[in-house]
Amino acid sequence: MKKYEEEEYLQISGIQHFSFCRRQWALIHVENLWKDNLRTIEGELMHERAHDKTVTELRGDLLTVRGMPVFSNELGVSGTCDIVEFRRSENGISLVGRAGTWLPYPVEYKRGRPKAEDADRLQICCQAMCLEEMLLIEIFEGSLYYGETRHREVVEFTPTLRDLVRSELAEMHKYFEQGYTPKVRIGNHCRACSINALCLPKLNKNLSATKYVAERFGED
Numbered sequence: 001m002k003k004y005e006e007e008e009y010l011q012i013s014g015i016q017h018f019s020f021c022r023r024q025w026a027l028i029h030v031e032n033l034w035k036d037n038l039r040t041i042e043g044e045l046m047h048e049r050a051h052d053k054t055v056t057e058l059r060g061d062l063l064t065v066r067g068m069p070v071f072s073n074e075l076g077v078s079g080t081c082d083i084v085e086f087r088r089s090e091n092g093i094s095l096v097g098r099a100g101t102w103l104p105y106p107v108e109y110k111r112g113r114p115k116a117e118d119a120d121r122l123q124i125c126c127q128a129m130c131l132e133e134m135l136l137i138e139i140f141e142g143s144l145y146y147g148e149t150r151h152r153e154v155v156e157f158t159p160t161l162r163d164l165v166r167s168e169l170a171e172m173h174k175y176f177e178q179g180y181t182p183k184v185r186i187g188n189h190c191r192a193c194s195i196n197a198l199c200l201p202k203l204n205k206n207l208s209a210t211k212y213v214a215e216r217f218g219e220d
Ligand code: SF4
Pocket: 021, 022, 023, 024, 027, 183, 184, 185, 186, 187, 189, 190, 191, 193, 194, 195, 196, 199, 200, 201
C-alpha cells in the first residue's frame, strides 16, 4: 500500500468540497482561489467556537478534546478534528496521563442542517480513519452537529462510506499531482456554491479560473 509523504498531504476538509463539486475543490485547493461569503464566515465562526481555549475537559466518563490535529500516511491527508470525545470503555485505548481506557468518538460542527448528500459524512469518516491509524483502534461511529437544527446526526462508518473516502481521496491526489481543474458543470449546486463569483459558471464554461483572473486583472 502506498504511503504518502507529509508534503503530499491534502486537507481533510477538502473532501467535502470535492464531493460537492470537483471544480470547487480544485479552485480552492489546486488554484488557491477563495472567496468568503456568509456561509463560509458562519462556518468559520462555528469552528472557532468548537476550537475554543479549552483543549481538554473531563466530565465523569467523558473526556472532550477540542481542535485535535490528525493525519494519515495511508490516505495522505491531515487536518483538525473539531471535537474528539473519549468515552471510558473497557474496549478502549490507554491515554497518557489518564487512568483507564477510552474509546474515541469524533464530532464535526456544521452550519445548516443535515443533508441528503454524503459530503459531510465523508469528512467525519475521513477524520475517524485518521484517528484509527494514529491510535490503532477501530472507530465505528461519530457525529455531525448542525447549527441550524442544533442536533447531532450519528454517522456510521460503514465499509461503503470508507471505500468512498478512499476512492475520492485517490482522485483528489491524482488531480493535485496533475494540477488539474475540472471544467464547469452547471447544476443546482452552483446556487449554493461559496465561490460562485470566482467560478462564474455561466460565463466560464470552458475557461479556467486562473486564466479568467489573469485576463480580468491584466496579469500574465
Ligand atoms: S459555481 Fe458550480 S461549477 Fe463552479 S465551482 Fe461552484 S458548484 Fe462548481
